[in-house]
Amino acid sequence: MSQKPASEPSKMEKLVALCKRRGFIFPSSEIYGGFNGFWDFGPAGAELKRNIREAWWNDVVRRRADVVGLDGTIITHPRVWEASGHTTAFHDPMVDCKKCKGRWRADQLPETKCPEGGSHEYTEARQFNLMFQTHAGPVIDEASLCYLRPETAQVIFAQFLNVLNSSRQKVPFGIAQIGKAFRNEINPRNYIFRSREFEQMELEFFIKPGTDAEWHRYWVEARLAWYESIGLPRDALSLHEYPKSDLAHYASACVDVMYAFPFGVQELEGIAARGNFDLSQHQKFSGKKMEYFDDETKERYVPHVVEPSAGVDRIALALLCDAFMEEEVADEKGKREVRSVMRFAPRIAPVKVAVFPLLRNKPALVAKAREVFEGLLPHFAVEWDDRGNIGKRYRYQDEQGTPWCVTVDFDTLGENGPALADTVTLRDRDTMRQERILISEIIPLLASKLR
Numbered sequence: 001m002s003q004k005p006a007s008e009p010s011k012m013e014k015l016v017a018l019c020k021r022r023g024f025i026f027p028s029s030e031i032y033g034g035f036n037g038f039w040d041f042g043p044a045g046a047e048l049k050r051n052i053r054e055a056w057w058n059d060v061v062r063r064r065a066d067v068v069g070l071d072g073t074i075i076t077h078p079r080v081w082e083a084s085g086h087t088t089a090f091h092d093p094m095v096d097c098k099k100c101k102g103r104w105r106a107d108q109l110p111e112t113k114c115p116e117g118g119s120h121e122y123t124e125a126r127q128f129n130l131m132f133q134t135h136a137g138p139v140i141d142e143a144s145l146c147y148l149r150p151e152t153a154q155v156i157f158a159q160f161l162n163v164l165n166s167s168r169q170k171v172p173f174g175i176a177q178i179g180k181a182f183r184n185e186i187n188p189r190n191y192i193f194r195s196r197e198f199e200q201m202e203l204e205f206f207i208k209p210g211t212d213a214e215w216h217r218y219w220v221e222a223r224l225a226w227y228e229s230i231g232l233p234r235d236a237l238s239l240h241e242y243p244k245s246d247l248a249h250y251a252s253a254c255v256d257v258m259y260a261f262p263f264g265v266q267e268l269e270g271i272a273a274r275g276n277f278d279l280s281q282h283q284k285f286s287g288k289k290m291e292y293f294d295d296e297t298k299e300r301y302v303p304h305v306v307e308p309s310a311g312v313d314r315i316a317l318a319l320l321c322d323a324f325m326e327e328e329v330a331d332e333k334g335k336r337e338v339r340s341v342m343r344f345a346p347r348i349a350p351v352k353v354a355v356f357p358l359l360r361n362k363p364a365l366v367a368k369a370r371e372v373f374e375g376l377l378p379h380f381a382v383e384w385d386d387r388g389n390i391g392k393r394y395r396y397q398d399e400q401g402t403p404w405c406v407t408v409d410f411d412t413l414g415e416n417g418p419a420l421a422d423t424v425t426l427r428d429r430d431t432m433r434q435e436r437i438l439i440s441e442i443i444p445l446l447a448s449k450l451r
Contacts, residue, residue: 016191022044024042026041036188041316052348053178059229060201069175069176072156073149074179080158080282081150083281083285084154084281131182151200153307160279179199190261190266193317203309205219212253231319231323236259236322251274255270259321271309275304324341325341327339341399346449352404353376353380353381353405354384355383355405355406355408356386356405357386358410369408404446405426422440
């Protein structure tokens with residue numbers, strides 16, 4: 001068996017086709033011609049994203065005593081965005097092509113000529129606010145104007161005092177949130193990498209002033225280790241450290257975790273030491289003290305914060321890109337063919353194990369396979385598959401990224417002697433090797449492999 005990555009020029013095209021074919025990602029509102037900048041996640045994609053969220057929440061919140069969770073609203077008081085600066089400073093420079101009327105970010109035109117219109121005649125750049133506007137209440141007027149949140153962080157800052165008082169945490173501690181955010185991107189691009197509706201996983205880790213550099217280094221290393229734990233190899237990741245001249249006026253450090261996508265090295269996550277800017281702004285605009293009192297040192301201060309902020313959709317895309325492989329294998333008759341396979345880390349794979357009856361028209365095989373299937377359901381994400389022959393089922397599960405397949409055959413029923421009764425064939429996705437194991441061994445074996 002020879003293995004090689006899919007060729008880079010066609011890799012994204014092949015991946016996009018596979019994602020639609022196997023239920024990872026669909027264009028939004030496709031029956032109406034699609035809706036640019038929006039995507040729907042199908043059965044496999046929904047499970048993939050759930051696994052990403054669960055891995056992040058388990059590692060960042062549940063397995064730490066110093067981080068608690070929050071689930072804030074998508075629409076907040078407009079003053080939140082005034083305090084954060086989003087209503088005045090959350091802009092991108094926009095130009096229009098005079099020929100095709102297309103709209104582009106002025107700082108991201110790929111060449112001097114418009115990619116669509118072929119012209120280099122543009123309007124003057126003007127600022128375009130990226131927030132989606134809406135109205136709260138029955139009357140549409142200036143007083144009811146509000147916004148879909150462009151990030152999840154500000155809800156955390158606005159609820160800092162409530163979380164502090166109700167959770168009995170002490171600085172240093174963090175507040176984590178996973179949720180949807182919305183940015184009215186001028187030019188969504190690169191599949192789901194930059195879209196108008198996306199999902200963030202953000203942690204605001206509140207610290208004592210003066211410990212910023214120490215905690216920033218800690219979270220950079222912690223986040224790199226997390227990416228490796230979900231299957232992204234270290235050599236595919238890199239760090240981009242912002243020079244002082246490029247930092248926001250309130251930040252002391254910012255590092256982006258980068259991944260080598262087929263379309264270039266791009267950001268997965270930003271880890272910023274933001275000082276006390278956000279809490280100070282909300283203190284100023286709300287009139288509420290955002291101070292923390294340290295009952296050990298008797299100090300009172302507005303905490304500083306380190307913010308690791310990651311995108312669920314971008315991480316999903318990185319995992320899809322990294323997992324997608326094509327390899328040449330021999331079929332049952334020895335003929336060479338190309339096998340597409342998604343080599344997800346088992347922890348992240350949408351389906352952990354698929355269960356097959358060898359033949360779908362043999363009631364005894366189907367009944368026994370159903371028994372195995374139902375026995376696994378409480379323990380793993382399991383899929384039933386009895387379509388086509390075994391080879392086609394394996395190929396389907398390979399493209400979905402299922403690590404293991406269990407086949408119930410006539411040996412399982414004891415028809416070829418008692419020695420193999422109550423055993424099944426366990427097939428490994430990556431090696432394609434098969435072994436016979438007892439039905440009673442499936443759960444402990446797979447649980448140990450997942451650990």
